[in-house]
Amino acid sequence: xxxxxxxxxxxxxxxxxxxxxxxxxxxxxxxxxxxxxxxxxxxxxxxxxxxxxxxxxxxxxxxxxxxxxxxxxxxxxxxxxxxxxxxxxxxxxxxxxxxxxxxxxxxxxxxxxxxxxxxxxxxxxxxxxxxxxxxxxxxxxxxxxxxxxxxxxxxxxxxxxxxxxxxxxxxxxxxxxxxxxxxxxxxxxxxxxxxxxxxxxxxxxxxxxxxxxxxxxxxxxxxxxxxxxxxxxxxxxxxxxxxxxxxxxxxxxxxxxxxxxxxxxxxxxxxxxxxxxxxxxxxxxxxxxxxxxxxxxxxxxxxxxxxxxxxxxxxxxxxxxxxxxxxxxxxxxxxxxxxxxxxxxxxxxxxxxxxxxxxxxxxxxxxxxxxxxxxxxxxxxxxxxxxxxxxxxxxxxxxxxxxxxxxxxxxxxxxxxxxxxxxxxxxxxxxxxxxxxxxxxxxxxxxxxxxx
Ligand code: IFM
Numbered sequence: 001x002x003x004x005x006x007x008x009x010x011x012x013x014x015x016x017x018x019x020x021x022x023x024x025x026x027x028x029x030x031x032x033x034x035x036x037x038x039x040x041x042x043x044x045x046x047x048x049x050x051x052x053x054x055x056x057x058x059x060x061x062x063x064x065x066x067x068x069x070x071x072x073x074x075x076x077x078x079x080x081x082x083x084x085x086x087x088x089x090x091x092x093x094x095x096x097x098x099x100x101x102x103x104x105x106x107x108x109x110x111x112x113x114x115x116x117x118x119x120x121x122x123x124x125x126x127x128x129x130x131x132x133x134x135x136x137x138x139x140x141x142x143x144x145x146x147x148x149x150x151x152x153x154x155x156x157x158x159x160x161x162x163x164x165x166x167x168x169x170x171x172x173x174x175x176x177x178x179x180x181x182x183x184x185x186x187x188x189x190x191x192x193x194x195x196x197x198x199x200x201x202x203x204x205x206x207x208x209x210x211x212x213x214x215x216x217x218x219x220x221x222x223x224x225x226x227x228x229x230x231x232x233x234x235x236x237x238x239x240x241x242x243x244x245x246x247x248x249x250x251x252x253x254x255x256x257x258x259x260x261x262x263x264x265x266x267x268x269x270x271x272x273x274x275x276x277x278x279x280x281x282x283x284x285x286x287x288x289x290x291x292x293x294x295x296x297x298x299x300x301x302x303x304x305x306x307x308x309x310x311x312x313x314x315x316x317x318x319x320x321x322x323x324x325x326x327x328x329x330x331x332x333x334x335x336x337x338x339x340x341x342x343x344x345x346x347x348x349x350x351x352x353x354x355x356x357x358x359x360x361x362x363x364x365x366x367x368x369x370x371x372x373x374x375x376x377x378x379x380x381x382x383x384x385x386x387x388x389x390x391x392x393x394x395x396x397x398x399x400x401x402x403x404x405x406x407x408x409x410x411x412x413x414x415x416x417x418x419x420x421x422x423x424x425x426x427x428x429x430x431x432x433x434x435x436x437x438x439x440x441x442x443x444x445x446x447x448x449x450x451x452x
Contacts, residue, residue: 008111008387009432010072011065011409012344014118014162016048017396019078021055025093028084030120031130031171032399035178046402052394053417058101064410064419065393066108068429073110074343074389075101076118076162077147086122087139095150102154113343113389114151115159115217116144116201119167119178119399126179131172131190134267140197144204152209159284159343160198163219164247168194173242173300176400184263184299191242191260192267195250195276202278216251217284217343220244220332222324223291226305231295235302239293242300248283250276252336282386283336286344287328289319316348316405320367322374329378329385339384344391345371348398348405351422359411359422368424372431390428394419 016032023029036047054061065073079086081094105112117140121130125139148158167177172190175182198216205212223240225232241259249257254277256264289307296303307319314320325345332340347367351359372388379385395408403414409425412418 006386008072008341008389009428009435010070010074010111010113010387010389011068011393012074012113012389012391013054013076013393013396014115014120015076015078015081016051016118016120017392017398018052018054018061018394019081020048020050020053022047022049022051024055025097026084026091027078027081027094029123030078030080031123031126031178032120034123034126035180038180041178041180044400044402044404046397046404048397050414050417051397052412052414054394055097057417057419058097059104060419061393062101062104062108062110064421064425065105065110068409068421068425069432071109071111072113072157072387072389073105073393074113074115074159076115076120078120079117079143080120080122080124082146083122083143084124086125087142090146098151102151106154111157112155113157113159114147114155115162116140116147117160118162119171121179130179131168131193132186134189134193134196136193137196137200141200141204144201145208148205148208148212152205152212156209156211156213158205158209158212158214160201160214160216161194161247162217162343163286164191164194164198164216165243166219168246169242169300174298182299187299188260188264189267191246192264192272195247196272198247198251199276199278202280206278213281215280215282215284215338215341216247217286218244218248219286219288219344220248220328221287221290222328223293226292226294226307229295232293232305235295236291236293238300239291239302242302243291248336251280252277252338280338283332283338283340284343285328285332285340286391287325287342288345288347289314290321290324292319314347314367315350315363316401318347320347320370322370325371326374326378326381329375329383330381333378333383339386341387341389342375342385343387343389345388346391346407346409348407351395351406351411353411353420357420359420361422361424364409364422364424365427368428369431 170177173187245257254273294305395406395412398405
């Protein structure tokens with residue numbers, strides 16, 4: 001049996017959501033530390049000072065990844081841990097932490113996937129305007145160079161941004177996430193400067209890392225009108241422009257979606273679009289559920305409506321529609337012509353430890369089984385998918401929802417920090433093992449063999 005050498009089964013995490021050690025060994029505030037200290041901002045009283053204490057427990061966490069049989073692990077670098085002021089002097093203790101993490105992954109034969117930016121902007125840069133300040137494209141490129149030179153001998157997989165549509169729309173447009181700004185000009189500037197930062201960082205990574213494999217990670221979901229009202233249909237198109245197209249289109253085709261082009265044009269200087277549209281090696285997809293969109297009085301004129309009653313929902317109310325995942329994969333394949341890595345997919349569930357000490361998260365298993373079946377359908381129908389990473393390894397800090405939502409396949413007791421693999425972790429490990437030994441020539445692991 002030949003196992004497809006490139007198909008990756010992994011898990012994803014992010015620095016702010018798991019590391020803790022928020023003010024140890026030189027790390028400075030990120031915008032999220034400050035946002036969470038502002039009363040009422042996050043709608044929750046939790047903070048990420050300790051989170052999953054991964055900073056001190058990374059060896060145990062890497063051992064968990066290995067025990068599950070995963071061959072890839074995505075993490076992010078905390079920019080304010082390695083460059084506390086966002087630029088200027090680097091923090092050696094922070095850099096050394098990621099050396100330890102990367103070395104532990106490599107020793108366990110787990111491929112490290114490094115994401116430069118998963119939302120924790122250094123507060124010092126936010127005070128200079130953050131993503132609204134055009135200079136940030138250069139600050140981000142300098143940060144990318146530091147990371148590339150430090151880890152590029154061992155890490156080859158680099159993502160520039162995780163879900164740029166989410167942190168720009170929620171952070172600068174709707175005010176729900178850090179830095180809590182709700183302003184249309186801020187939103188449009190941020191979108192363009194993130195795109196510029198992406199293109200600048202791609203150049204730096206190509207220059208400084210031999211054999212680099214580079215992409216960006218996009219959250220992409222179908223945007224359906226919540227009702228038959230034409231106003232909802234128009235709102236769905238507007239949300240889709242911000243959510244699905246504001247980053248992949250300029251990065252792949254050097255243009256903004258027509259719905260946004262006029263609003264962003266004032267911030268676009270000659271040469272920008274070519275700088276943004278640098279060739280990348282893969283398309284990173286984060287997918288959870290479709291949006292059901294309704295007209296709204298907010299500054300983009302589109303809000304998140306309820307799914308129709310007939311659509312099944314997860315414990316936190318997110319629609320469960322595996323066919324939308326399959327269709328999204330096929331749509332990306334047709335439009336972008338790049339290998340696809342699914343870098344987040346998963347669900348929150350009402351996880352409790354039963355009297356025997358087990359967590360029987362049947363809802364999560366059902367979700368993962370349905371979504372990985374949809375993934376296989378997409379591959380059978382031609383989508384070039386090369387990897388699947390579950391979100392998330394651990395129950396972690398879920399932004400505005402704090403610790404109230406558990407997305408992990410490993411339960412974390414946030415008081416003792418004890419880790420307990422849930423039933424879904426066993427299910428995921430067994431599913432991966434079964435795929436690796438399957439005779440099915442169209443199974444994702446041996447697709448290349450089937451293609452001859
Ligand atoms: O926890 C987040 C992650 O940081 C980004 N993608 C969605 C996840 C679940 O909400």
